[in-house]
Amino acid sequence: MVALAARLGILVIHNDPVPETEIWRMAPDGVSVHTARFECPRPADTEYVGSPAGALANAPDVVRGLDQLGRLGAQSIALCFGSSSFFGGPGFEAEFVAAAGAHAHGVPVYTAATAITAALRASGMRRPLLVMPPWFTEPTFRATEKYLGEVGVEQSRQVQFALGPEWDGIPRYNAFDEGAHWTVDPAEVHRQAVRAFHDPDFPRPDGILVPGSGFPAHGAVVPLERELGVPVITSNQSVLWYGLRHAAPGRAPEAGAGAHGSLFTRPLPPGTSSGTGSGISSP
Template sequence: MSSIRAQKDGWEARARIGVVVPHADVGPESEFQAIAPDDVFVHGSRVHFGAMRAGGEMDPKIPHDPVRAFVEPPHIDHAVELLAASPLDAIALGFTSSAYVLGADGEKKLFDRLAQYTRGLPLTGTTAAAVAGFTALDTRRIALVNPPWFDDRLSTLGADYFTEQGFEVVHHGPCGLPSNQKLITPEALSQWIRSTVAEHRPDAVLVAGNGIRAVGVIDALEQELGFAVLTANQVLFWHALHLAGAADAARSITGYGRLFTAEPPGGRA
């Protein structure tokens, strides 16, 4: 009896990462999968976000009430529980602004609450991952480039979050690009960072907001400007891989920043 030569079928996973995203946002899954090695797979779960409409449309500045509501029970709890029922290795929350609004203590309480539904799987979020990334790279002076749909108050809350964690925030603010996910280009984002952030001489910059198109510019900016470049989805994916016990997969990733050569403090959670 002859054997067959089977084609790849998606079951040969080295790691499976689950990600919870706003219902109308494709950014986290798209950028995770762009970075991922061929044998790392991404699985999404969606939660309604009151500041987004069908097709990914948003107001020029998102109100804060829907941001807070996104992480209140029961909807995100159910999404995490359903996602954790799958044979995954880690779960990531693909949302930045809720942690800004909650603050570090509120974010920890959120993680503690969601841990009831994760079936023991490790869980991370964008800002927690960024703290791990900044620490792994031994950076202290940081700049925050926030999406144009964040208002100044939300940006200040983000600066407060990282200041509480012991970092010196040398610059923060919503970037001056169109407040429309589909209109933000790698070229425009790169130019904004060159013209607005580089003069502050940070050790690292975080392009926050999981809905902003950003991972494609990381490598070129690091080579040109000399400081580390982290983005919401890049650092979230890096941290999730390490929490999943897939450090070898993380180390195999090239072209998306020096972060992937670093190990998070404490290793696997």
């Protein structure tokens, strides 16, 4: 039996199976992943447009999750809900972490957006192609673009993953709740990303970013990197990489790099600390 090298905690919305599924799949031997769930703050049949950081951190089910993950011995806790940071801006991280930390028994807390920012910085990615989940809507597109600009991305271009025609009658913001995440094929993520990457009407991106925690893109990362020759970053990949680098800095997760992307060969960029969204600069 392999001794545990790291115990990572994740906070996930009530009906999202993707972060724990993908993070478990990517985690090296000796790393355990522990999940706590909270009710998504998006009211039913509406578009999500953000949550106050303090209100989210102090919601009863979030508090319960932080308390339980802290008491079970997690070495870091990630909020796998990037949209809250995109709408709240870089200041959301500091406020959320400060409020959440009071419930986590001293365990460092960070957000998926903090991890994404660090991953972009470590990879030197400044002009990414964003492959957006099919349930994101215009407010989230604008919020994501604004957030990335504020943390140092020079230019980004967005393309939304297209579901099949059977989803045409369902409002985009309800597609996730209706089970669209179960139908996403990584091979189709790869195909659509390659087509958008080579669009002759736009400058060549220097990488690909998939910002949605609930969007199952793990299986497309390595094929995209091999075919396009640029780094590919996903939200869940970033959460694991960032958590490992903080929780187990002496452990080298590079053993899985061939299977899970070049990000796992990279150190945290200088000046990165848990819970803070430092800007992007050359690695």
